[in-house]
Amino acid sequence: MEISLGAARRRRATANGLQMTGHPRTARTGARALLASALAVVVAATLAGCQVAAPQAAVPEVVDGGVRLVDATLVDDPKGHVGPSTAVLAESAIPVPDVVPEPALPVTLTDMQGTEVTVTDTSRILALDVYGTTSRIVYELGLGDSLVGRDASSSFPEVGGLPLVTQSGHDLNAEAILALSPTLIITDTSLGPWDVVLQMRDAGIPVVVVDSERSLENVDTIIDQVATAVGLPEEGAALAERSAAQIDAKIAEIAAIAPQDPAERLRVAFLYVRGQAGVYYMFGTDSGADTLITALGATDVATEIGWTGMRPLNDEGLVSAAPDLVLVMTKGLESTGGVDGLLDAIPALQSTPAGENRRVVDMSDDEILSYGPGTADVLDALAVALYAPGASTP
Structure with a gap:
């Protein structure tokens, strides 16, 4: 046979109801991100100069043990929280048949x-x-x-x-x-x-x-x-x-705790940073990060200002976006020397609410945009870092 x-992709897209009015995924329809090929261009241009080859049999360090959203104590004012957070999976073990x-x-x-x-x-x-x-x-x-x-x-x-x-x-x-x-x-x-x-x-x-x-x-x-x-x-x-059912259930769970008033929602920017290579990008519409931010009950500020795809960061764009919080990959943040290094490398960030409050959330490079069977757990960990930051790091 x-x-x-x-063809299988087209059949599946029709069968799984992504276009249904009122379906939890409706807000994501139309943002079919071409993230992989576009990000690969960024990776090819930057990682060669800033990533050391891993040993042949090196066992990756995976951090888990985070608190699940259902068990976390939410902060009263996510916008006003001060300090960085790390999104940590509650459980990294993979279920098998x-x-x-x-x-x-x-x-x-x-x-x-x-x-x-x-x-x-x-x-x-x-x-x-x-x-x-x-x-x-x-x-x-x-x-x-x-x-x-x-x-x-x-x-x-x-x-x-x-x-x-x-x-x-x-x-x-x-x-x-x-x-x-x-x-x-x-x-x-x-x-x-x-x-x-x-x-x-x-x-x-x-x-x-x-x-x-x-x-x-x-x-x-x-x-x-x-x-x-x-x-x-x-x-x-x-x-x-x-996996689809788990993602939809998690999005509904997050929506129940996120501010209902759009004006009160966290304003989030996703930054791709590689400090050793001097590379700083902001991801916007059709980057893949936009659907992630929306699923977290937040506002994607890059999309709001008309930022499409992934583009080199500029001071004017970042200041006008005025994020309350920035999402980054963990290795990217480490490459700048942590939050202090990130603020030094991007002075314009200091003029945003995120910079003023040092509100930076990082998550493993290998998890945050992986979009697979573990996506619901990624959303859970990120939601804890956004809405219950004190519980995000084990």
């Missing part, structure tokens, strides 16, 4: 680039992208034991001991990949160089390219595509449905 991932599923193989599909691929063996899988999303999906589908390597963003402990195939930042290493003898590679266009992907195909390895878009709107789409590639479409549909 031949399957088109693009009780019984390892049996993939229905072979499967022939047409991937997101229009390439026909036949998958006959899923015993040795590499699932690679700049966010660690695809490896998480493979693991949660129950095929974790089939993963033979990882990318630098796959930071969950269950795969932490696997060899890296992106040994310099997020660059694919052909020799490292071939040494693992994969029978299937699942990837997208967020990693490169693309010649390495073509080299793997020339070597006879089935390579399935899935959607590079990452947003709250297409979590189920990515799950479906990965599940199709490994011959587990029914299991993928169940995981996608469960």
Whole structure:
């Protein structure tokens, strides 16, 4: 049976009710973010100069143990809170099926680039992208034991001991990949160089390219595509449905505690910073960060001022946006020397409510924009950091 991932995506988008009026996701419709490919450009231009290659078998440090939103004590005035916070997952362990599923193989599909691929063996899988999303999906589908390597963003402990195939930042290493003898590679266009992907195909390895878009709107789409590639479409549909329901429930939970008056909502800006490379971006509409901020019951100030995509930060744009709080990736914040370094590096930030109150919220680079089965937990951790900041760091 031949399957088109693009067609599957369209069918899923219709079936899961994203366009339904009044559905909890309606506010997110129309912001189909092209985050992966765009952010990959930023990563390619910056990480090479500021990220040290990880040891081959290094186990990533994953912080969890945070307080769940339901158990957190909310602050009376989120806008007036002073001081930084770190969003911490309450639990990082990944749930897996009780019984390892049996993939229905072979499967022939047409991937997101229009390439026909036949998958006959899923015993040795590499699932690679700049966010660690695809490896998480493979693991949660129950095929974790089939993963033979990882990318630098796959930071969950269950795969932490696997060899890296992106040994310099997020660059694919052909020799490292071939040494693992994969029978299937699942990837997208967020990693490169693309010649390495073509080299793997020339070597006879089935390579399935899935959607590079990452947003709250297409979590189920990515799950479906990965599940199709490994011959587990029914299991993928169940995981996608469960993940979508968890996300919608979490958004409703957050909406119940967030200010109802738009004027009282936290004004949030998402900044991508790499201090060692002198790179400072603000993410706006169609960046992926906009849907995240909206789901947190906050106002995306970049979208409000007409900021589209991800663009180099400028003083005028930041001051006019007047954020109460800025979201950053943890490694990005560390690269500037912490909150003090960030304020020194971006003097205009000091003239905003966020800067005046040192209201900076950071979260792991590998979690905050990963948009996978764990998205509801990411939203939960961020909501605690926004509305119960004293409980966010264990």
